[in-house]
Amino acid sequence: MADFIRSFAWVFVGSIIAGFLIAYFDAHFRRPSHSDTTDAILYPRSKLLRSAAFIVFAIWATFAVFILLITLNGMGVLHSPSLFEGSIVTLAGLCLLYIALASTLRCQQCGKHLIIQWIEAPEFADRIKGLDGWASILLRVSRRKPFQCMYCGQHYLP
Ligand SMILES: [Zn+2]
Numbered sequence: 643m644a645d646f647i648r649s650f651a652w653v654f655v656g657s658i659i660a661g662f663l664i665a666y667f668d669a670h671f672r673r674p675s676h677s678d679t680t681d682a683i684l685y686p687r688s689k690l691l692r693s694a695a696f697i698v699f700a701i702w703a704t705f706a707v708f709i710l711l712i713t714l715n716g717m718g719v720l721h722s723p724s725l726f727e728g729s730i731v732t733l734a735g736l737c738l739l740y741i742a743l744a745s746t747l748r749c750q751q752c753g754k755h756l757i758i759q760w761i762e763a764p765e766f767a768d769r770i771k772g773l774d775g776w777a778s779i780l781l782r783v784s785r786r787k788p789f790q791c792m793y794c795g796q797h798y799l800p
Contacts, residue, residue, distance in 0.1 A: 682788050682797035687747060691800060694743050694757055695784040698777075701736045704729055744776075752794035764792035 685691065708729045714720040744757045754760070759767075759775040768790060770778040775792050782789040783800045790797045 682799050683750065685750070685798040685800060688783065688798075688800045690743060690747060691757070691780075691783045694740060694747065695780040697736055697740045697743065698780055699784075701733065701740065704733045704736060708733060749791040749794060749796055750798075751796035752791060754791070754793040756791060759792065766790055766795035767792040 708726075711720070711722070711726050711729060715722075715726070741758075744755060747756045748754060749756050757776045757779055764775060767775045768778045768782070770781055773781055779789045779792065786800050788797055788799050
């Protein structure tokens, strides 16, 4: 049973290392960016933004595993408390990591948190594929698309 927690710990550490490696390679081998928005400025900490996007994808994946474990347990197929605990610990760790990272990423123009949505409907929230606010910013960042601050509308290049 301890093997499950150990493997979750490895996945957790591995995903963080992978995130930083991706951010490193992105920073050194990025393709030249262009934008059709005239007032867009290059966001200076875009590799941290991309790391945050990666963490959110990891949170969704871990959450999917968590739901799968509950389902399998409910069906009586798999009963593994340690695997269950491992997924909760991983989920909590990833959420804390996201909050820590997101709290350092602010808009250059208005100073508000770029990927923490404090209000329900920010004025400049961009809607894309059913996502808006912070989620649409992270989706755009992960695809290297220009995005805008949901609070003041400042355009950025990732
Ligand atoms: Zn702003």
